[in-house]
Amino acid sequence: MTTYTVCPIPAGTLAALLTEDDAGVPAAGYLDPEGDAPLRCCLRRSAPGERIALVSYAPLRRWAAETGARPGAYDERGPVFVHADSCPGRSGPELPFTNAxxxxxxxxxxxxxLGGELVSEDFPAALARAFSDPEVASVHVRAVEYGCFLYEVRRG
Incomplete structure (x- = not known):
């Protein structure tokens, strides 16, 4: 059985993104009036009145800096919601945001x-299929409606 790790945006990366995001812009925090924004730093939905920020994030670029990978043209950045200050960390389901x-x-x-798959149910089975290919090192979970990066799942 393949094991994997669900990876939110780490605290150190969050601090860097709040200073200057991956588009070179300082974060502008605000109070979320309605809540329900998918926070990538703790992998839960925001609560009404919580202080959040929308920042530009390049997940492959960050991963490549850690691993020495060279994603080339696959390096992309996009908007993600994060806490605008410190984050309490992850405490939620093993596989968050799988209800859509x-x-x-x-x-x-x-x-x-190496490929992709649209998943509408049995999320764990879809991850198992992805990691059944020994060449797969990482899987990005993305929202369908906007194409936004939600989180990374790494082998091991």
């Missing part, structure tokens, strides 16, 4: 796309 259609995008250890 999602896209699983598979990546090699070099950071190249």
């Amino acid at each position: 259609h999602r896209v699983l995008r598979r990546y090699s250890a070099q950071g190249h796309i």
Whole structure:
């Protein structure tokens, strides 16, 4: 059985993104009036009145800096919601944000796309299929409606 780790945006990366995001812009925090924004730093939905920020994030670029991968043209950045201050950390379901259609995008250890799958149910089975390919090092979970990065799942 393949094991994997669900990876929110780490605290150190969050601090860096709040200073200057991956588009070179300082974060502008605000009070979320309605809540329900998918926070990528703790992998839960925001609460009404919680202080959050929308920042630009390049997940493959950050991963490549850690691993030495060279994603080339696959390096992309997009908007993500995070806490605007410190984050209490992750405490939620093993596989968050699985109550809607999602896209699983598979990546090699070099950071190249190996394929994707639209998932509408049995999320654990879809992850097992993704990691059944020994070339898959990482899987990005993305929202269908906007294509936004939600979180990464790493082998091991």
